[in-house]
Amino acid sequence: MTKPTLLLIDGNSLAYRAFYAMYKQLDRMVTHDGLHTNALVAFNNFMDQIVDPMSPDYAVVAWDADSGKSTFRGELYSEYKSGRAKTPTELAEQLPYMREMVAFHGLRNYEQHGLEADDIIGTFSREGEALGYSVTIVTGDRDLTQLATDNITVNVTKKGVTEIERFTPEYIAEKYNGLTPQQIIEMKALTGDTSDNYPGVTKIGEKTALKLLAQYQDLDHLYANIDQMKASKMKENLIKDRDQAFCSRKLATILTDADMALPLAEFEYRGIDFDRLIPFYETLDFKQQLAKIRALKKSGQLGSEDQSEVEDNLSLTILQSNNLHAVTELGHQVALHIEIAGDNYHTDDMIGFVIGDEQRGYFASRDFSLLQSPEIKAIIESPTVEKRVYNVKAQRVLFKRLDIELRNATFDFLLAAYLLDTTDNNAELATLAQKYDIYLQLDEDIYGKGAKFSVPTDEGRVLMHIAHKADTLNQLIEPVMVQLKEHEQLALYQDIELPLASVLADMEYTGIRVDQNQLQEMGESLDAQIVDVEKAIYEEAGEEFNINSPKQLGILLFEKMGLPVIKRTKTGYSTAVEVLEKLADQAPIVAYILQYRQLAKLKSTYIDGLLAVVYRQDSKIHTRYLQTLTQTGRLSSVDPNLQNIPMRTEAGRQIRKAFVPSEPNWQIFGADYSQIELRVLAHMTGDKNLQRAFLNDEDIHSETARAVFGLNDDAPITSLQRRAAKAVNFGIVYGISDFGLSNNLGISRAEAKRFIDTYFEKFPQVHEWMENAKTLAHEQGYVETLAKRRRYLPDIHAKNFNRRSFAERTAMNTPIQGSAADIIKIAMIKMNQVLHEHHLQARMLLQVHDELIFEAPTSEIPELEEIVPQVMDSAVALDVPLKVESRHGSNWYSAK
DNA sequence: CCTCTTTCC
């Protein structure tokens, strides 16, 4: 029979710890009513992680009844705890809620006039020990370690409130040179306590005190034998401060025999009271906690008495996996999900799958051979049964891996959520579903994360988890579709993003072949060059150092070599290219460093990086396009990023030679939009001058140069003027500032401002549109693209100039960049259809924002040169033409 | 995990 357990918590001390543990978040953690919650959140974590799992038999949270003044210590020593800073108001306002929290977690609060929390704990701990309990004390104050015995453990919080140091008598002896818990008091008497403001003995700190106590055990023996102590400054101090020491000892002694108003028996631990805790969490805006509770309830992990409190008490029907017939009974709308172990659906293991609907239940299994049964396969491949999924692109690839084609997926919660609000993108289902008041457990709660990821041995738990996911999808479709309709985004969703997801899945699954030998050879050549440059750098530097470390490099260049500091970063000197280029003529090492940087980048990111992700079975790279990440509607590409393969420098561009067709006698074919963003700008602004330039197929940078520099139609344009005009055009698209442009062109701000003013004079509707974009963002809180893609800009209202300015530039740039993204997405969907209709073998492989890359039989190249630009420039009808250029060759290098 | 740097459109 185990001993009953008693938990004693030092409320005041933990409240302080909690407050300062989350002090940085103070301003962010405020409820809708303006109550700070940082300490409450930390305190609740403590309850969650320490108290609830411990589930003691008795528990008390002790609080100071009033300041130390009214206790015996205040009477004994008038300065006791004086000079202590007042409790910050932000903490004080949280204390009453903390007591409620304690109560709702099933613990009793206790305070008593004339006693500090320490004394309450001291007395109860002895009382508990006498009753044969196993006592656990939790505090942030080391003084309480004096209470430790074989039956009383004192836990002192380390950093935060959930990490703890356990003080047992053995641990104290080990840590403090053989000290007993009782001697902690003697130590405090000698050293004093600055926070409680009592003195101890002059010049005696922990080390000296430990030495003295090892010799004399306590104050009484010390002073009894002080005459034999050989003369020293310390001895003088001990004699001088004798009264102080004894007084401090009384102050440091925690009462263990105070008269308590209530006996321990009154403090039975009652467990969490969900009826009161849930509304309490609601008033505190504890969304995560509420989500957790609901998830636990749903998965039936709380006791049955708790279950009744669940408003949406859901019991999922899990169909037996040996009953395939049940699947055929499912309706014409089913939720479908394959669960995988990780992010990379091309390579990661599949954990289980589920298919089902709300009426008939969910068929979940870990046996993937069942998916090959005609019953299930027919549903997935059916063009009439509607499938509801989370991340249709991933699901489509997963089914492809199983040789099954996912058809007619009409609802993708991930895509829909992204269109509704780009800011909470790419989150997992559980997180996104919370917005709709649907709560399920995070994957992390089931599988753990990082190195600890593992599939639970309890198969039922896994199947229940994935069944909940499917059920969530069935519940979400209605409210989500309503919102899309309200946003007028049904067309964007149904005609662009949803079909695009399948196109992307096919591109990713097809992959692009890379010539590994070629990469290998380039790598060896790079290595040789790197070694040479390294040598040159060390020679110039006169020492060896880590060139890859901006910190070490900065010290060398700007301290040891004394080069002028051009720019600083938050943490030190900037060594970025633009800085090094300005320094290049001052020391030969600088040029070497620039060269080293380029070579090192090519080697690590592009040679080693790409080789590491070549899929062994087919010698191809299968990137993943993130369709729900960017704030503008562009795609991004990961594992690896195939949207930043070098192009600008010849050495880097060589990398593209390793991207080759996957079939003999095929070629790489590429097509890109020419100046799509400026054309979109001309269309959206309606600016007649800008539109005319494109309608006449003029060189846009030259036209801008004419406008900005006031040149005649036939006047010659210098390359410098054209370069400046190009920078202006870029600046316009990005939301220009005279500062940015002056930096970019190395001209004065005044001059840059003249360029911009002149530009806006010549293209007045561009100016008008820019101003209007900012106004719109201000009034409605968001901006839109041509296809009604939406981006919210909360910072447009910011008081902070920087944040507001960013939001304003974003308001101007997002409609342009985002509309260009809309256009190429539409083109990609049409492209897939057209390639199919023309019975071409050509395959679309990559998208790089304004460019599409294909592989095709050489014989199809002439037809592609016709079809591809035609499909791309007719993707949408703008007031200006879209222009497409194409190239082809035996690899990506020669197709550009 | 964050900072710095480089790569792309």
Next chain:
DNA sequence: CGATGGGAAAGAGGA
């Protein structure tokens, strides 16, 4: 007064 161009991914170093 003074901040000051849009959107991304990845590797290396260092806390």
